[in-house]
Amino acid sequence: MSFPKRFAATLMAGAAGVLPHSALAADVCARLAPPAQKEIRSGLVTPELLAQLRDIGPATLPDRRRKLFTISPDGKWVAFFLHRGFPNENVYCAGLAILSLERPANVRILDFSRELIRDEPPRYGWATFPIGTAAPVTPRWEPAGRWIAYLKREHGLTQVWRVDVGTGAASQVTNSLVNVDDFRITEDGRTVVYSSRPKLPEKSAEIDREGLRGWRFDARAFPVRGARPQTPDADRFLTSVDLEEGREREARADEANLFDIARGLPGNTTAYSRAAGGSEAWAETIDTPLFPPLYRLTAKRNEKSEQCHFRACEFDWSTSVWWNDDGTRIRFTRREGWANSLTAIYEWIPGRGEPKRVLLTSNALIECQPIADDLLCLQERSQRPRHFVRLQLAAGQIKEIFDPNPEFSNLSLGRVERLNWLNAKNVPFYGDLVYPVGYEPGRRYPMVIVQYRTKGFLRGGIGDEVPIQTLAGRGYFILSVDNLTYEDIVGRKQSIEQLVAAFNDDFRGRRSILSAIEIATRRLIDKGLVDPQRIGISGLSDGCTTVQFAAVNSQLFSAGSVSGCGWEPFQDAILGPMIAQNYHESGWPRLADANPGFWSKISITLDPRRVRFPFLFQASDNEYLAMVGSHTALVQAGIPSDLYIFPDEDHIKWQPAHRLAVYRRNLDWFDFWLKGLVPSDPARKAEAERWSEMKASWKRPIPK
Known part of the structure; x- marks a missing residue:
């Protein structure tokens, strides 16, 4: 059986190579590759530019085992996926790119799709739990480096494709009736082994049939996302495809083992690396009853294992481990410095004593892989989006390899200052203060708080909803705060449930975060x-929780914008039994228990008149019900509140048009409440006029 082939265009920008494709003339994918240097313009950062940044992978990595790039067998090329959103068309272009490591200016896009593969991992026993972020997609090189296999989504279905590196000829490898979840290539390069869940359609059909007699409200229920029960997960099935003949069969045991790279190691193993000569290194849990566990570096050479017992060889779950090119030295990362805000790279020679620190940086190293005696890394800096660098550790140098967003280099940006401080409980916190563009000493400016991580490029906070550098260009200070981990605030506990319960007990963790924000702001x-009368606060998810807590426990803020939360006494009813039980185990009370003492410290609906600032809710249609109660109570109490709902969205909004709309509305909201400005665009001006009506009738609470 053979599969149809298509010749994919290889797009070019500047020095990039190209295979022409006339149909691309008006297509968004013609704008995927970076522009030539002569096209770069100066100016301020606009929301339109931010919404169209080229990305390599998702903003945060959900699973470090799914690599964002791979290096060719000869070490001369790197393959990765580049994706870019286009708000006007409300589409993405995702392209498989390769970059010469000898001539880094040459980037070639070998194949592309207008459909983004989104991360929808199974959770709670359900088949999918959509998040809204791009999925990490790993391109895999054929052992001889002649072609690359990859996941590609077209017409709503994800399949394995492969492309010839020399000619750009792309062809579909699998014809699965369901999405392909993952795949591997055998060592001889003749077979692709893929993972899928072929019984998912039948499980979905069972729910359809059940609907004819009524769906039972049970552990499958997730009311905030609709009445239909969540589809239960299905078993994974491994299938092998003969690339020469196209025949499919069930994978053999040795082929199934390709998915288990750390076979034979302890089950608690995390970061893993295998050298060319067969030596292995990994991080395994230190025997302790506390959660989250700490890990220790272990090496295995010539069938002999050795643990590194030096202090530097103990680290948390975030570590990465690599052998150097000749398999004599191990490099690994660990979090260090004030509030673990820095990343260190160490080098250890097994059997040769204590490891040596070779790098310490405040930049975010998203992912690194060994190349010769160096590390090729995706890096972000506070003022630079994700880009490739080569860490030449022996020479102590960092060489830039490829920047997918060269437009950013000439823009006027607010300078960034790292702040370290203690909160009221002496917990160390850190954040980044972004200055207004053209800052004038002696003048007070409005400020907006953005949450809840601040490592890497300061784009829009977690969820990417508040355009930080655009605010700086409009004359704002921005304080980007890292809310730390639960264990950073309350210490490690016996289990994850106990950890979250300790954080939630009397809102101990939330008080700690709010205390840190208030102290830094004051x-x-x-x-x-900063002008004390013109301070805004924003947040999604955990950041949204802090904004809601501040609304009834702080007098510091003058406007708030949130998404992705809504903590109210009736939340069990809209979360469903499965997720509600998860919350109960983490310290949140049951609906039947009422517990007004608990809810009085965060609920808006119990007494909306306590809220001290206007609220903007920008919600996905899969979550807005959690915010309707808070919004309704505020409106009925005469507190300015506006709620916007975005269709076909998840926890994090993924559609380019929606992201731009959220950016613009947040800008308009803070401009209106903190500066008294109204946008000139007619549609956005109409929104601000409604806010003016709210403001005119609002009886602002008198500070206590």
Whole structure:
């Protein structure tokens, strides 16, 4: 059986090679590759530019085992996926790119799709739990480096494709009736082994049939996302495809083992590396009853294992491990510095004593892989989106390899200052203060708080909803705060449930975060930088929780914008039994228990008149019900509140048009409440006029 082939265009920008494709003239994918240097313009960062940044992988990695790039067998090329959103068309272009490591200016896009593969991992026993982020897609090189196999989504279905590196000829490898979840290539390069869940359609059909007599409200229910029960997960099935003949069969045991790279190691193993000569290195859990566990570096050479017992060889789950090219030295990362805000790289020679630190940086190293005696890394800096660099550790140098967003290099940006401080409980926190573009000493500016991670490129906070550098260009300070991990605040506990329960007990963790934000903000006020009457606060998910907590426990803020939360006494009813039980185990009370003492510390609906600032809710249609109660209570109490709902969205909004709309509305919201400005665009001006009506009738609470 043979599969149809298509010749994919190889797009070019500047020095990139190209195979022409006339149909691309008006297609968004013609704008995927970076522009030539002569096309780059200066100016301020606009929301339109941010919404069209080229990305390599998702903003945060959900699973470090799914690599964002791979290096060719000869070490001369790197393959990765580049994706870009286009708000006007509300589509993406995702392209498989290769980059010469000898001539890094040459980037070639070998194949592309207008459909983004989104991350939808199974959870709670359900088949999918959509998040809204791009899925990490790993391109895999054929052992001889002649072609690359990859996942590609077209017409709503994800399949394995492969492309000839020399000619750009792309062809579909699998014809699965369901999405392909993952795949591997055999060592001889003749077979692709893929993983799928072929019984999912039948499980979905069972729910359809059940609907004829009514769906039972049970552990499958997730009311906030609709009445239909969640589809239960199905078993994975491994299938092998003969690339020469196209025949499919069930995978053999040795082929199934390709998915288990750390076979034979302890079950608690995390970061893993195998050298060319067969030596192995990994991080395994230190025997302790506490959660989350700590890990220790272990090496295995010539069938002999050795643990590194030096302090530097103990680290948390975030570590990465690599052998150097000749298999004599191990490099690994660990979090260090104030509040673990820095990343260190160490080098250890097994049997030769203590490891040596070779790098310490505040930049975010998203992913690294060994190349010769160096590391090829995806890096982000506070003012630079994700880009490739080569860490030449022996020479102590960092060489830039490829920047997918060269437009950013000439823009006017607000300078960034790293802040370290203690909160009221002496917990160390850190954040980044972004100055207004053209900052004038002696003048006080409005400020917006953005949450809840601040390592890497300062784009829009977690969820990417508040355009930080655009605000800086409009004359704002922005304080980007890292809310730390639960264990950073309350310490490690016996289990994850106990850890979250300790964090939630009397809102201990939330008080700690709010205390940190207030102390940092008041210091900026005391320094004469920030106007105390013009401070906004924003957040999604955990950040949204902090905004809601601040609404009833702080007098510092003048406007708030949120998404992705809504903590109210009736939340069990819209979360469903499965997720509600998960929350109960983490310290949240049951609906039947009422517990007004608990809810009085965060609920808006119990007493909306306590809320001290206007609220903007920008919700996905899969989550808005969690926010309707809070919004309704605020409106009925005369507190300015606006709620917007975005269709076909998840926890994090993925559609380019929606992201741009969220950016713009957040800009308009803070401009209106903190500066008294109204946008000139007619549609956005109409929104601001409604806010003016809210403001005119609002009886602002008197500070206590």
